[in-house]
Amino acid sequence: NAGVTQTPKFRVLKTGQSMTLLCAQDMNHEYMYWYRQDPGMGLRLIHYSVGEGTTAKGEVPDGYNVSRLKKQNFLLGLESAAPSQTSVYFCATREGGAYEQYFGPGTRLTVT
């Protein structure tokens, strides 16, 4: 039972490159979230999903796209990376009807 895993752990991109971050969970949770953490800023919600095949925008969605084709996976895409997207990205999951969220270990992304 791995809980919430994120791939990759680290990545360096050049401006304009694209990449996809993968969040995988084995807890059968309905809700999944992508947050970004910047120094001194706490965590901010990028996008979220309330179930397979659904996605919605959070507080800071610009420059990102997401997909939830399978219940256990939530993908975060950067089509054209910018230095402002240098951050640590966290995925979280939540069971429907519950309030507790479980976080993955994070992906540290640097865009040069």
Place this chain on the structure above:
Amino acid sequence: GEDVEQSLFLSVREGDSSVINCTYTDSSSTYLYWYKQEPGAGLQLLTYIFSNMDMKQDQRLTVLLNKKDKHLSLRIADTQTGDSAIYFCAESPPLNYGGSQGNLIFGKGTKLSVKP
């Protein structure tokens, strides 16, 4: 709008008690949380409290909630060097309230330094 405020730094001596404070603005929040983040690691849920409670104790951790003042605190008794980390306060508006889907609103975190 929703906002969660915390002081940025706290320094204590090993063995002392630590008290980390947080204020929030959304009086409709259902749950309030404390997360711990060690350097280079993800967020670990320490404890949470339902909004109709005023205190919750879990081993060395005591959470106090003053709903009238929208003030939440986390007390760590007998603080150890292993408690050095960033502590995040977070609130959770009720599900489907104002579009909420259970996402958390985080404070900026309090960095706790424990000196031997």
